[in-house]
Amino acid sequence: MRQLSELDASFLYLESETTPMHIGGVYLFDASDLQYPLAFSTFVAYLRSRLHVVPLFRQKLKEIPLRLGRPYWIDDPDFSIERHLAYVNLGEHGKQSSLMSLASKILEEPLKRDRPLWHITFVDGFKLDDREGEKEGFALIVKLHHAAIDAFSGEEIMGKLLEYTPEPRAIPQPRPWLPRPEPSEERVFLQAGANMLKTPMQFASLAYNAAEVTARGLVHRQLRKLPLPLPLFTAPHSPFNRQITANRRLVSTQVSLSRLKAIKSSLADVTLNDVVLGLCAEILRRYLLVQDNGTDRSLVAMTPISVRSSSLRRATGNQMSAMLLDLATTEPNPAARIRRIHRNAVDSEPYREAIAADRLTELLPSTLLALSARLYSELQVAQRYQPLFNLPITNVPGPQVPLFLQGARLVQQFNSAPLFDSMGLVIVAVSYQGQLTLNFTLCPDVVADGDAFKALTEESLASMEAAVASLGPDEGNELPASGSQSLTDELMNYMEGFLKSGLKRFKR
Secondary structure, three states: OEEOOHHHHHHHHOOOOOOOOEEEEEEEEEOOOOOOOOOHHHHHHHHHHOHHHOHHHHEEEEOOHHHOOOOEEEEOOOOOHHHHEEEEEOHHHOOHHHHHHHHHHHHHOOOOOOOOOEEEEEEEEEEEOOOOOOEEEEEEEEEEEOOOEOHHHHHHHHHHHOEOOOOOOOOOOOOOOOOOOOOOHHHHHHHHHHHHHHOOHHHHHHHHHHOHHHHHHHHHHHHHHOOOOOOOOOOOOOOOOOOOOOOOEEEEEEEEHHHHHHHHHHHOOOOHHHHHHHHHHHHHHHHHHHOOOOOOOOOEEEEEEEOOOOOOOOOOEOOEEEEEEEOOOOOOOHHHHHHHHHHHHHOOHHHHOOOOHHHHOOOOOHHHHHHHHHHHHHOOHHHHOOOOOOEEEEEEOOOOOOOEEOOEEEEEEEEEOOOEOOEOEEEEEEEEOOEEEEEEEEOOOOOOOOOHHHHHHHHHHHHHHHHHHOOOOOOOOOOOOOOOOEHHHHHHHHHHHHHHHHHHHHHO
């Protein structure tokens, strides 16, 4: 048995009907050079032969009764690959718009918990749009639960499942696999008891679960009387921070990596990630102006940082740090803004030294974290007060060489991320073969006119290039850094202050 970390388990407990917590991907393949179309049965055989590469594909959750502890990953003795696959033929509707509509519907559905937490839909009849005309292709719509992977390891997994050669290889027989016996209920209880003795706060977690309804009512009444800590909730109100529904939409657009690298070279003292964040900031600023929303206060992004060791061979679990980053959207010059973003990032602890995100939860059991998150949603903290941050932005570097599946070339990929209550927009940037794809996962009932992000991307990049050409050597450097802190430090400081105030009252 391998127990989930507190961070991994929190993604399970945060899941609800309107907030499925899986990472999604839509992968488009060019099959025009294949002698015969890739049959679904061939894809099933190919995937079956590659299952040994990703062990989590045959592991399911083992829940502990009464939530006495975090779940475990165990081998699924009843594993059947057919339960994780679906086939769709678009027929005469095989356009990219139809594919993306289908993907949005599929990504709205949570993964089933009684089996390994992944699913792939094979989409046939898909026509690729090309300068030379339409080309025969197919697509994969992939869902992987966030409890099992983060965005960085998800990209690693797809790289392992696909091939680096355009010549179709003979599909080997699957390697023999014998699932390890499922642990008995007695062993699970004994292990849970041992863990509770090691971490006494789990008793508090159990108590909270048992009295959850009462606790919600009490906290609800008390929080309405008390002011929330202003240093923690300082992000401005935005149209992205409203209560979401179950509806999802994925809007994606591409830009050339060479254009972004040219901007980086011109500014010299910034990173490519700073340029990507600057592009996102410019797009968001223009979107707010189009929607007649004020830009007098700077947006705050939560940006995950992978702390996955380069020597790690097991691409599972979440190994991230995170920082709250001022996007400097009040700065009108998009080139100077990139320099300000760089300074804000450099002043953040995770930028200097990546710290595992387990620090966020090692003092707070995942069940308590989930309760806190639900209260954050139900009390409408982001609407009534101010949100902790406005949106997450993740930049995931992908392979710069072409990938293939049985001779079909991967030409483009789109990636989605989970939305959370009061968080109606997430941006995931993924690079592949000299192109950067900006993926906007949004709730259309919260973020209006999502198609505007496509047009605003080219406008924003052009304005950045023009601004860089006329930027002075010190513009953007003369302003003091905004003092952004890591998400770890923000939460730890708040908890420390809360405990200190509680001890003072106790002494009285």
